[in-house]
Amino acid sequence: MTRIQIFALLLCCSFGSTFTHAGEIQVDINFPGGSAKVESIDQEKRVVTLSPTPHQGKGFVCWWYARISGLQTGETLTLDVGNAPWATPDQAVFSHNNESWQQTKPGLRTGKRIRYEIKVPAAEIWVAWGAPFLLEHAQRTVDLAAKHSFVEAIELCQTRGGNSTPALVITEAPESPERIGIWIQARQHAWESGSSWVCNGFVKWIVSDAPAAQELRKKALITVVPIMDVDNVQIGAGGKNQKPQDHNRDWSDEPHWKAVATAQVAIRDQDQNGNFDLFVDLHNPAAGDKHPYYFIPPKDQFPPIGRRNLKTFLEKSKEQITGPLSFKGRAIESGPKYDRNAWMYISKNWVATHTQDHVVAVTLETAWNTPESTVPNYEQVGRELGLTISKYFEQDRRSQ
Numbered sequence: 458m459t460r461i462q463i464f465a466l467l468l469c470c471s472f473g474s475t476f477t478h479a480g481e482i483q484v485d486i487n488f489p490g491g492s493a494k495v496e497s498i499d500q501e502k503r504v505v506t507l508s509p510t511p512h513q514g515k516g517f518v519c520w521w522y523a524r525i526s527g528l529q530t531g532e533t534l535t536l537d538v539g540n541a542p543w544a545t546p547d548q549a550v551f552s553h554n555n556e557s558w559q560q561t562k563p564g565l566r567t568g569k570r571i572r573y574e575i576k577v578p579a580a581e582i583w584v585a586w587g588a589p590f591l592l593e594h595a596q597r598t599v600d601l602a603a604k605h606s607f608v609e610a611i612e613l614c615q616t617r618g619g620n621s622t623p624a625l626v627i628t629e630a631p632e633s634p635e636r637i638g639i640w641i642q643a644r645q646h647a648w649e650s651g652s653s654w655v656c657n658g659f660v661k662w663i664v665s666d667a668p669a670a671q672e673l674r675k676k677a678l679i680t681v682v683p684i685m686d687v688d689n690v691q692i693g694a695g696g697k698n699q700k701p702q703d704h705n706r707d708w709s710d711e712p713h714w715k716a717v718a719t720a721q722v723a724i725r726d727q728d729q730n731g732n733f734d735l736f737v738d739l740h741n742p743a744a745g746d747k748h749p750y751y752f753i754p755p756k757d758q759f760p761p762i763g764r765r766n767l768k769t770f771l772e773k774s775k776e777q778i779t780g781p782l783s784f785k786g787r788a789i790e791s792g793p794k795y796d797r798n799a800w801m802y803i804s805k806n807w808v809a810t811h812t813q814d815h816v817v818a819v820t821l822e823t824a825w826n827t828p829e830s831t832v833p834n835y836e837q838v839g840r841e842l843g844l845t846i847s848k849y850f851e852q853d854r855r856s857q
C-alpha cells in the first residue's frame with residue numbers, strides 16, 4: 458500500500474461516520490399517521506412525486522406524511538406534491554428525527570401541484586403536510602399534565618376503530634354551584650394537526666404556575682380532548698366530510714361517533730348541574746385564511762345574555778390572541794346560510810342550543826398556511842386562548 462493509499466484509507470475511516478452516500482431513495486409510510494401514494498421516484502434527479510393516500514369514505518384526501526431514506530446528507534431532494542389546495546401548503550415541513558419540524562422554503566406551484574426543495578439534513582428524513590400530532594402525542598400531553606395533582610387523565614371513549622381517546626380533567630375548584638365548566642376539544646377533522654398543537658399549548662399553560670392559570674383552575678373544571686377523531690389520525694386519513702358523516706356534522710340526538718356521543722353526555726351533565734359555561738372547538742381553516750378567526754352560532758338563536766357573553770369573549774380574544782398568529786376580530790356565523798341541512802349538527806351550534814342561555818360556544822380556526830404556522834406559534838395561540846378565558850371569567854357571566 459502506498460502512502461497515498463494509506464492516507465486515503467485513513468481519511469475515509471476518520472470521516473466515514475459523518476458522510477453518507479447517495480443511495481436508492483425509498484419512501485415508507487408504515488407507521489401511525491403515515492400517508493403517501495408514491496407516483497414516481499426519479500433516482501437520478503432526486504425527485505419524489507407523491508400525493509396523499511386515498512382512504513375510501515374517510516374524508517378529504519389532503520394529509521401526507523412519509524419517511525424518506527437512502528438520501529445523502531446535504532443533497533437537495535425535490536418533493537412534488539398534489540393536489541391543491543388542501544394537500545399543498547405553501548411550505549411543507551421536514552424533520553431529521555420525526556420530532557422537531559421545520560418548514561421548507563415556499564414551494565413552486567405548477568397547476569394543482571407544488572414542488573418543495575429540501576436540503577437534506579440526514580440520510581433519512583420525515584416529510585409532512587404539517588407537524589404531525591398523533592395518538593402518541595395526545596397520550597404524552599395527557600401523561601405529562603397528569604403528573605400534577607389537580608389533573609385527572611381520563612379516556613373519553615374507545616373509538617369505533619378500537620383506539621383510546623385520551624382526555625384530561627383539570628380542576629382545583631371544589632364542587633359547588635359556582636364552579637365554572639369549560640370544554641376544549643381539537644381535531645374533529647383528522648388532517649388539522651395544527652389544532653391539536655394549539656390544544657397542547659393550552660394544556661401546557663393551564664397546568665403551569667402562571668398566576669392566571671392557577672386562578673382559573675381554582676374556579677373552573679376544564680375538560681380537554683386533544684384528538685376527537687383518533688381513528689383517522691392514526692391511519693393518516695383527512696376525516697373532513699367522511700362517511701357516514703363528518704364528526705362536525707354528527708352532533709345530533711343520535712351521534713354516530715363515540716367521541717361525539719360521550720362529549721354530549723358530559724357537557725349535558727355539567728349543564729344540567731348548572732356548571733357549564735364555555736365550549737371551544739379547535740380547527741384549522743382553508744388554505745387562503747391567513748389569520749385565526751372564529752365560527753360562531755347564528756346570533757338570532759341567542760337570548761340577550763348569550764349574545765352579550767359572546768361579544769365579550771370575542772373582545773377578550775382580540776386583546777389576548779396577539780400572535781404571531783393573531784385574532785383580528787373576524788367571526789363568521791355558521792347557521793342555515795352556512796350549511797342549510799346540517800348547521801344544527803355542528804358541535805358549537807349543538808352546544809349553544811342544548812345548554813343554558815349564558816353559555817358561549819365557538820369554533821377557533823387557526824391559520825395553517827402561513828410562515829407563522831409553526832408548532833411554537835400554534836402553542837402560543839393555545840396559551841393566549843387560556844389568557845382569553847381567564848380574562849373572560851374575571852367577572853360572573855351567568856347573571857343577566
Ligand SMILES: [Zn+2]
Pocket residue numbers: 645646649697740741
Ligand atoms: Zn375543521
